[in-house]
Amino acid sequence: MSLAAGLGLLALASVGWFAWLSPRMNAEASIDLGHGDYVLEGTDGAAFTEASLRGAPTAVFFGFAHCPEVCPTTLGDIDLWQAELAEDGRGPLRTYFVTVDPERDTVEEIGDYVSWVPGVVGVSGAREEIDKAIAAFRVYASKVPLEGGGYTMDHSAFVLLFDDRGNFFEPIRYQEELESAMGKIRRVLEK
Structure with missing residues (x-):
């Protein structure tokens, strides 16, 4: 040839x-993103499972309460999105903040961490169930040792949007422009 x-x-x-x-x-x-047999506990007292993604459009973010930058920035963005939706006359977008660090983030800890953002439910549980959820949502999370002991977590930094049937809709990038993020959110709410 x-x-x-x-x-x-x-x-x-x-x-x-x-x-x-x-x-x-x-x-x-x-x-099948988000589909799996994980069973976690939400700060609202309900179990967080694959079924939690159905019934209303939903956003899911994986992070941890000791996160120095990505998680507080993302929660700030979610707070802005919720304020924009309120200006539109809509209720808050149902949002789950799932910890990738259940050894430190109890349900109470993660609840305190997300309590200032409307519509956000913190989620924690046993390590094996968190690992099942990480695999089901195809996100990345890894423990990173720190000098002198302790650790931090490296993790995916996007918010996943799901439609009311629990099907993946599209992601919102870390620090995506407000207009672009709101366009995606409004589309999933109108779907």
């Missing part, structure tokens, strides 16, 4: 991947 023919086949394969196979794989992978 000539070099030109080989390059032509490579180009054709690339077009096939980007035009057909990759979007299809991503769409199929997102169908």
Whole structure:
């Protein structure tokens, strides 16, 4: 086979991947995002399970109460989103803040941490159940040792939006512009 023919086949394969196979794989992978057999405890007294994603549009964020920057910034963004929704005459977007650090974040601790943001329910539970949820939502979380002892957590920094049937809708990036984030939120609320 000539070099030109080989390059032509490579180009054709690339077009096939980007035009057909990759979007299809991503769409199929997102169908079951958040689905799994995890059972966690919410600060509202209810269990947080796959069923919690159904019934109303929902936002889910994974973080931890000892987070130095990403989590408080994201909670501040969520507070802004809730204020924008209130200005629209809507109630707050149902939001779950799931800890990736259940060893330190009890239900009470995570409840205190999120209590200032309307519509946010803190979620914690046993390590094995948190790990099931992390896998179900396909987020990243890893313990990072600190000099002199102790640790912090490295974790995904996006908010996941789900429609009222519990299907993944789209993510909101860390510190996404307010107008863009609100566009996504309004679309999921109107779906």
